Amino acid sequence: MFPIDIRPDKLGEEMLDYSRKLGQGMQNLLDAGDIDSGVSPKDAVYREDKLVLYRYQRPADVAQQSVPLLIVYALVNRPYMTDIQEDRSTVKGLLATGQDVYLVDWGYPDQADRSLTLDDYINGYLDRCVDHIRRTHGVDKINILGICQGGSFSLMYSALHPDKVRNLVTMVTPVDFKTPDNLLSNWVQNVDVDLAVDTMGNIPGELLNWSFLSLKPFSLTGQKYVNMVDMLDKPEKAKNFLRMEQWIFDSPDQAGETFRQFIKDFYQQNAFINGTARVGERPVDLKQVRCPVLNIYAMQDHLVPPDASKALNGLTGSEDYTELAFPGGHIGIYVSGKAQKEVTPAIGEWLNAR
Amino acid sequence: MTQNPFFDDSWLKLQRDYWDSLANLGRQAMSAAQSGPGTGNDSASAPWMAAPWMQAMEQWRKVMAPAASDPAQTFMQRLMDQGQVYFGMVEQFTKGLAAGDTANAWEALNKTLDSMQQAFSGANTEGNEAMKRMLGFWELPLDNWQRMMSSLSPMMPGDLLRNMPHAGMPGPLQEGLDRMLSAPGLGYTREEQAQYQDLMRTGMDYQRAFQEYSAFFNQLGFKSLQRLRDQLQQKAEAGETIESARGLYDTWIGCCEAVYAEEVATPEYARLHGRLVNAQMALKQRLSVMVDESLGAMNMPTRGELRTLQDRLQETRRENKQLRYELDRIHEKLATLPTAPTPGAAQSKTSQAGAGQAGAGQSSASRTGTSQSSSSQPSSRKTSASGSATTKKTTARKKTAAKSSGG
Numbered sequence: 223m224f225p226i227d228i229r230p231d232k233l234g235e236e237m238l239d240y241s242r243k244l245g246q247g248m249q250n251l252l253d254a255g256d257i258d259s260g261v262s263p264k265d266a267v268y269r270e271d272k273l274v275l276y277r278y279q280r281p282a283d284v285a286q287q288s289v290p291l292l293i294v295y296a297l298v299n300r301p302y303m304t305d306i307q308e309d310r311s312t313v314k315g316l317l318a319t320g321q322d323v324y325l326v327d328w329g330y331p332d333q334a335d336r337s338l339t340l341d342d343y344i345n346g347y348l349d350r351c352v353d354h355i356r357r358t359h360g361v362d363k364i365n366i367l368g369i370c371q372g373g374s375f376s377l378m379y380s381a382l383h384p385d386k387v388r389n390l391v392t393m394v395t396p397v398d399f400k401t402p403d404n405l406l407s408n409w410v411q412n413v414d415v416d417l418a419v420d421t422m423g424n425i426p427g428e429l430l431n432w433s434f435l436s437l438k439p440f441s442l443t444g445q446k447y448v449n450m451v452d453m454l455d456k457p458e459k460a461k462n463f464l465r466m467e468q469w470i471f472d473s474p475d476q477a478g479e480t481f482r483q484f485i486k487d488f489y490q491q492n493a494f495i496n497g498t499a500r501v502g503e504r505p506v507d508l509k510q511v512r513c514p515v516l517n518i519y520a521m522q523d524h525l526v527p528p529d530a531s532k533a534l535n536g537l538t539g540s541e542d543y544t545e546l547a548f549p550g551g552h553i554g555i556y557v558s559g560k561a562q563k564e565v566t567p568a569i570g571e572w573l574n575a576r
Numbered sequence: 577m578t579q580n581p582f583f584d585d586s587w588l589k590l591q592r593d594y595w596d597s598l599a600n601l602g603r604q605a606m607s608a609a610q611s612g613p614g615t616g617n618d619s620a621s622a623p624w625m626a627a628p629w630m631q632a633m634e635q636w637r638k639v640m641a642p643a644a645s646d647p648a649q650t651f652m653q654r655l656m657d658q659g660q661v662y663f664g665m666v667e668q669f670t671k672g673l674a675a676g677d678t679a680n681a682w683e684a685l686n687k688t689l690d691s692m693q694q695a696f697s698g699a700n701t702e703g704n705e706a707m708k709r710m711l712g713f714w715e716l717p718l719d720n721w722q723r724m725m726s727s728l729s730p731m732m733p734g735d736l737l738r739n740m741p742h743a744g745m746p747g748p749l750q751e752g753l754d755r756m757l758s759a760p761g762l763g764y765t766r767e768e769q770a771q772y773q774d775l776m777r778t779g780m781d782y783q784r785a786f787q788e789y790s791a792f793f794n795q796l797g798f799k800s801l802q803r804l805r806d807q808l809q810q811k812a813e814a815g816e817t818i819e820s821a822r823g824l825y826d827t828w829i830g831c832c833e834a835v836y837a838e839e840v841a842t843p844e845y846a847r848l849h850g851r852l853v854n855a856q857m858a859l860k861q862r863l864s865v866m867v868d869e870s871l872g873a874m875n876m877p878t879r880g881e882l883r884t885l886q887d888r889l890q891e892t893r894r895e896n897k898q899l900r901y902e903l904d905r906i907h908e909k910l911a912t913l914p915t916a917p918t919p920g921a922a923q924s925k926t927s928q929a930g931a932g933q934a935g936a937g938q939s940s941a942s943r944t945g946t947s948q949s950s951s952s953q954p955s956s957r958k959t960s961a962s963g964s965a966t967t968k969k970t971t972a973r974k975k976t977a978a979k980s981s982g983g
Contacts, residue, residue, distance in 0.1 A: 225811035337890035412850025421861040447658035
């Protein structure tokens, strides 16, 4: 038996259908206009250098919790992923559960920001954002939701400032950076990070994009666009894909000194696992994280493999540690319909119970 | 239907003609197979119609795309590129498969796969556009690298050194060149000579690293095709069939991705990857040093000088921010202190002096309080000897405060 049974007339019809959809999709792209991103209304409440701290406006019909929640996004990519469109918004879901949501936007570092260190980001910018929120609300402690690298930052922050964190939620957060299935980690082991940072100053976003696309190059730079044609015939879907595409390639440069330290300490030295993490002069002891911890990971995450996140279990000093596994990928955990139904309500429920 | 400038009747007609011709060729191939081999009517020699959809789309894109937003333009280009790969794959794999009988179909498929594998080994693909597009697909990761490097180095395109034929240089010649580039410079310009020698060495090193990296992707393409062949064989044995072009495409992508995932998880790939990035950075650094020296010679500010300034500025800003933070806390503490009662006007002078003393005392207490409240602030902001001393003093004050409060 021959395993390919594509009748010529059926093939012709299929390819014609593809061409028709491609044509319609192209037209929809042409008509798409400007792409907006970040849909929930918000106010800038604190600014420092390129950083902006936003507070989202609460829905009128939802009773708000008294302890505010700060979302700490990664330096890589842009935080509007958490609020990318009306029906795909982690922020909106959190607001619906009564959270008073703040979000740190780190901005786009340029060469003048090359000397920013992890210490500047964590004990400087982040701490001042937390203090601003504490003062505004008159509370000693706030809730923190750290995403991806922002989760690693939040862990360090919570260990260094346990008196300011009431509950910690980590989403797709790398903790063990050397699990066997971590391709990014495997690749970076032989990279001379000092040479790269000394040469480039800041690490260009394009270099990071290349690394991420290289994880699955045929799917992410090939198949995706072929499959997308099936969905582009609806103008709204075309716009949604453009929005996502814009986000994927919207990669800020990385402040050189922070990149140097993060890659060397974590990707190369696995600092959380080996207990060697430091921020500035201060050692980071994860046992100091004594607040309740909700650790959420994605089971099909190709950027932060599940085992890289699950390694947090047992590393903190928390007596209230919960894990939540999401059946999806690194991006799907924010934008998929399933995530809107499962992940965000679960976070709200967990926080409200504490 | 004709409301759409892209999706009009004439364009659709072109499409229909093209795919009708494909169906006709399938029927011709079938009748050729029935009349036996050697009729000269096999699919490999069939006069394939040039794909009109591609020209039509490309023309349309050039005319219309400038009106689209930037992200839409980029996205459209990617759709076009991958659409071409998809159509190319379908052409390549379906040319000989319409013959109808299993034996001929296997033969045609194996022939296609063999010729593609040969192409990865360096065989000529001139004149076979579908094949070229297919092979180009395996270069996606390489293409991504080159695009990225080009965007970082506008003066040095990412593929600048790719085809420079030095890697095949005979051993003695290579050694001679290496020796020549290692020879010490002479005379007044010896430092400049050494720099150019170093630039050439780093350039050649990058070229070698890139060619090793490219070779990795060639063998990846070869292995992916083998995987596809195996998987189709397994499907045949299991009685499964692929009944659509998209199904075939997805199977093919799955094979590429599976082989890629296995290969890039190896220490060998990590070495190639590290070598490529490091060689590129070394070359860029060498160029930067030379540019800096030229700027310095023209009495212009250099990158090195700017970085020194940036570092010093950042140190100052850290200290300023810390001081401002502490000052704000002092103000906050002061604002919460009760104001001293104002006695009669006759005692005002004495009172003022007393208040001043009390104020001094309160100020001192506030400072201690500030240290206490800012204990969560980084005590690690020392970036110089004086900064270090300040930090130690602050830490000592913190300890005292903690002790006095029973902490």
